[in-house]
Structure formats: structure tokens, C-alpha cells
Amino acid sequence: AQSVTQLDSQVPVFEEAPVELRCNYSSSVSVYLFWYVQYPNQGLQLLLKYLSGSTLVKGINGFEAEFNKSQTSFHLRKPSVHISDTAEYFCAVSHTGGFKTIFGAGTRLFVKA
Amino acid sequence: GAVVSQHPSRVICKSGTSVKIECRSLDFQATTMFWYRQFPKQSLMLMATSNEGSKATYEQGVEKDKFLINHASLTLSTLTVTSAHPEDSSFYICSANQMNTEAFFGQGTRLTVV
Numbered sequence: 001a002q003s004v005t006q007l008d009s010q011v012p013v014f015e016e017a018p019v020e021l022r023c024n025y026s027s028s029v030s031v032y033l034f035w036y037v038q039y040p041n042q043g044l045q046l047l048l049k050y051l052s053g054s055t056l057v058k059g060i061n062g063f064e065a066e067f068n069k070s071q072t073s074f075h076l077r078k079p080s081v082h083i084s085d086t087a088e089y090f091c092a093v094s095h096t097g098g099f100k101t102i103f104g105a106g107t108r109l110f111v112k113a
Numbered sequence: 114g115a116v117v118s119q120h121p122s123r124v125i126c127k128s129g130t131s132v133k134i135e136c137r138s139l140d141f142q143a144t145t146m147f148w149y150r151q152f153p154k155q156s157l158m159l160m161a162t163s164n165e166g167s168k169a170t171y172e173q174g175v176e177k178d179k180f181l182i183n184h185a186s187l188t189l190s191t192l193t194v195t196s197a198h199p200e201d202s203s204f205y206i207c208s209a210n211q212m213n214t215e216a217f218f219g220q221g222t223r224l225t226v227v
Contacts, residue, residue: 032215043206043220044157051215090156094216100147101208101216103157 002027006104021076023091033074034092086111115141119219134192134222136207142187143209151204163190197226
């Protein structure tokens with residue numbers, strides 16, 4: 001079975017500072033990895049995904065993530081955050097065979113002026 | 114990417130009534146669809162897995178008689194919340210995928226039971 005651990009429930013950061021949201025997963029099989037963002041009272045928006053190939057994945061809004069198979073991690077980074085990045089971020093994993101997606105508990109990113 | 118449409122986006126219903134939520138894959142045929150539930154300030158929890166033409170598989174703790182799932186075609190799955198009560202108020206999200214691909218998510222349905 002797969003599982004996802006988001007190591008920080010909340011991350012406060014000042015505007016224009018860099019940020020890293022941490023995500024570790026466990027799985028005995030090959031996986032796809034995702035980061036989603038959810039703004040208040042809205043659905044999920046896909047930030048980026050790792051399916052195969054390059055381990056450094058670039059997404060929307062200046063975010064990127066690096067797949068580290070040896071450390072079973074998929075941390076999300078942004079070099080300079082904006083107030084508008086304040087939201088809930090979910091790391092997720094699914095089996096490559098097209099099975100269910102398992103979500104982490106979420107990390108609340110709060111960007112302060 | 115592929116598009117999954119979920120309808121309605123919001124619904125308010127009276128306690129004791131039933132509500133149906135539709136999930137459609139618009140430009141692909143989905144071998145499997147999934148239903149998730151999200152309580153306020155919590156993560157998404159898988160409720161059930163739905164395969165076209167067969168009975169849904171429910172996660173432990175999910176009442177199959179309360180949350181009826183029908184996957185009548187390769188592009189449509191429905192979730193019916195029967196005899197809804199205020200504790201069923203939540204955000205419901207579906208996803209759909211083909212074999213060996215990632216899942217695509219609908220925009221969710223916010224259900225409020227009054």
C-alpha cells in the first residue's frame with residue numbers, strides 16, 4: 001500500500017522569501033507523484049506531476065519539485081513566494097497502473113507581507 | 114490534459130432527502146472513477162472506486178447503502194447521497210483515469226444539508 005507524509009502542517013513565510021514544502025512517500029511499486037494546490041472553497045489545481053523521465057519537474061506559478069527515489073521524497077520549492085501563494089498544498093501519489101490517488105494531510109502555506 | 118466535469122458544483126438539500134452528483138469524463142473513456150470526500154481543513158479521503166459495469170468497491174468505514182455509486186458508462190459515474198443528514202455536508206470530488214495513466218479530477222461538489 002502507498003502512503004504520503006507531508007512533514008509540515010503549516011509553513012509561514014514572508015513574501016519574496018524561498019519556500020520548501022516537504023513530502024515523503026512509501027510504496028513498494030513504481031509511482032506517479034503530484035502536487036496540488038487548493039484555494040479556499042475551491043477544487044484542486046494541479047501544480048506539477050512526475051510520471052517518468054527527468055527528476056526535476058517544473059510546474060505552474062514558478063513551482064518546481066524534485067523526485068528523489070533513494071529518499072522517497074518529492075519536495076516542492078519556489079524561490080520567491082507571493083501573497084497569492086497562500087493556500088493549502090497537497091502531495092499525492094498513485095500507482096503507475098492507474099489506481100487510486102492517495103493524498104497527504106496537506107500543508108498550509110501562509111505568506112506574510 | 115483530459116477534462117473531468119462534475120455537476121453540480123454546489124447543492125443545498127433538506128435533511129432526509131437524496132442528492133445525486135455526476136462525474137463525467139469529457140474527452141476520454143475512463144476505465145475507473147474514484148470518489149473522494151473532504152471535510153473542512155482536512156485532506157481528501159477516498160470513499161470508493163468505481164469500474165464501469167461492475168459494483169463499486171468501498172473503503173473501510175464508508176456506508177455503501179448511504180453513498181450509492183453507479184458507473185453506467187465509460188464516461189459517467191454518479192454518487193447518490195441517500196437520506197442526507199447535516200453530518201454528510203462536505204466537499205465531494207471525483208477523479209477519472211484510463212489504465213496506466215494519471216487521474217484527472219473534477220472541480221468538486223459542495224454539499225450542504227440543512
